[in-house]
Each structure stands twice: as structure tokens, then as C-alpha cells.
Amino acid sequence: MNIQQRYPSVAYLEDKARNRVPPFVWDYLVGGGVRGSAVERNHAAFSHLTLTPKYILNSQIIPNISQQLLDTKFDAPFGVAPIGLNGLIWPNSSEFLSKAAKKANIPFILSLYATSRLEDIIEYGGIQNTWFQHYPQHSRDINLQIIKRARVAGYKTLVITIDVPTTRIPRNIRNGLSLPIQLRPKVFLDMLCKPRWTTKTLIAGPPTFENWLPHMPKSYKKRDMWKFLQTLPILPHQITREKLSWFRDNWTDNLIVKGVLHNSDAQMCKELGIDAMVISNHGGRQLDEAPSAIETLSSIRSEVGSGFPLLVDGGIRTGGEIALALAHGADFVLLGRAFMFALAALGGQGAAHAIAILQDELRSTMIQLGCPLLSELPETITNTKSSTS
């Protein structure tokens, strides 16, 4: 069987991935907040939404899934969400994903906390398809140094993530997740059980936050990265109107804010001249009590108006769910874990395979709906009155 037959959907990649990485890595990837209820809500929210198929058409349709976002026409309406510490999940993830994203002409977003240098990844992914995601730091100096590096490297789209003012993920605390990996007996045993992951990780070298290395004081060694990050102020990522406005003033190209759920945050971003927003609850990893992005989408859409570019993420694993998000007011969709499952399951070839699955599923959904254009998806939302009249 070839990979198309063995792994015909992201769910199969997820099953395979679970068996290939050590439990402490799996916990890191799939974990949510304290109880994980927002992760569950992200999935449940989709199962309550429906689109009604229409089968009797005037003529055959060929779905067109290309989508304009800001100044770029992408070949599909979805992209790869930023994932910190991604090299721990599978070595060289950013390299694989950025290359595959370029080939498929979709965006790949590199996290500030990725395990690859931002300068290298834009070389692989190219200017059009590679975006950089930054977490606002307490120190204006560090903010300036980092975004300057991104600009010099050639990035044209900067994503500022606002939804990690603090963080508390019990699974990671319990597993003592730190860099370099501490070879405690449990971690050592976990690694022994997953020889392929362990061998690949040893060959690639231990993952570290490469983008922070140039900003560490000289007195710190590479292996002291975790210690260095802990010296930064306790609430490094809190954002104020003034700080967001500073980013706007200092980044003249595309500026996207990620992690908006509240109408007032959306309104503020619009007022400040932010170019687009990602409606997101950070994959359910921040606040258990937070709504899923899809639940807040229509309210935010009404707040910002029809022309404002909105991206959505959280819990999306299929082309059908991409269609649901677009039908309900999103212009674009991001997926985080889906792509990491693909890499953990299949290594580098997983990246292109996951993209192909999502493209095929989206096209197939549009054919079922009798909908040739993404812009017509809102008309397919189930409306008891119109579908029965």
C-alpha cells in the first residue's frame, strides 16, 4: 500500500504519530490547558455546524480552491500555524514544512520559539510563503532586534501572538519539559521505546530555540537556553494597546494579530491599522474556559465588517472543517497539530501528504455542496427554511 492508501486522512496520521514519538513529546503536542476542555470544545464546535449539499446542478463543476489573502493569491485557503519547539516533535520540522508550503503555494508561519533559525527558513520557503510569528517581549529592545532581524532576512508578514500572557500546561510541568532534554529515567525510558524518533533526534542534534541564541548574554552557553528564558520577566507576553501600536509603527509590511477572541480586541486591532487577525484560542492550550474560534467568528465578523481579512484556527483536521470555517465568515484557515501529526507519522514526506489530503478533501466537499467557488460557501450553510422550501 502506498501512503495515500495507508493514510487517507489526518486521523490516520494522528494514530501513526502517537506510536512514533515518546509520550512526553505526545503530551506536549496534544495537551491543552488545565483540564483540556478548550481542546475538546474546538472539535465539538465543528460537529454542531452543517452545510447542506446540493446535487442537481446546471452544469458540471470544477472547484477552485485558490484564495487571495492580503497581497498574495494562495493555491489553497489554508496554511501552517506556528508551533514552538517543533523540532522536538520531529527534527527539522520547519525545514520540511516551509519547503512543502512553498511548493503548494500556501503560507508557513515560523514561530519565534521554533527550533530553526528564521534566516534559514525563509531561504527554504521563500518570501511569499514564509511568515514570521513573534511573541511581544517585555523589552522593547529585544522586540526591535528580533523584528529587525526578520525584516533583514526578507520577511514581509509578521504575526504577533497576543494570547499567551502567561502559560500553565500541567502535562508539561509534570513531564519536566525543558531544554536540553533532561535524561531523567522516565524520559530515557520513553526515548528507548521510540528508537526512530530517538535516532533522528540524535542525528539532527538536540532541539533548541535557535532564534533566541543571538539575544542571549555572552555569559550563557547554548545549553543554558531554558535558564536564560526563565530570566525574562514573568509575564513577558502581555500586550497593551500602546505596545501593539508600537509594532504597527515599527513594521510597515503585513501585520497580523493572532489570538483574538473578544470583539473589543478585534475592534482595537482594526483601529490600530492591523492588516488581518487570526481568531484563535491557541489550539485550546491557554484558557480552558475560552470559546472556540469558530464560535466567536460570526460576532467578530459583524464587528469588523465584511472586507476585513480574518483567519481562524483550532481543531481543524479535515477539508470539510476548512469549508465550514470559510462558510461561517473566515477568509483563511490555519492548522497546527494536523501538520505535526503528519511529520511525526511520516517524517519529511508527511508535509506534502497532509497538504494534499486537505486539498482533496476540500475539493470533494465543494463538489458535494455543488459549490465551485470558496466565496459561495456561505450560501451552503444549513438553513432549515431555504433547504426545505
Ligand SMILES: Cc1cc2nc3c(=O)[nH]c(=O)nc-3n(C[C@H](O)[C@H](O)[C@H](O)COP(=O)(O)O)c2cc1C
Ligand atoms: C505544541 C504547540 C505549540 C504551539 N506553539 C505556538 C507558538 O509558538 N506560537 C503561536 O502563535 N502559536 C502556537 N501554537 C498554537 C498554534 O499556532 C495554533 O493556534 C493551534 O495549534 C491551532 O489548533 P490546532 O492545533 O488544533 O490546529 C502552538 C500549538 C501547539 C499544539
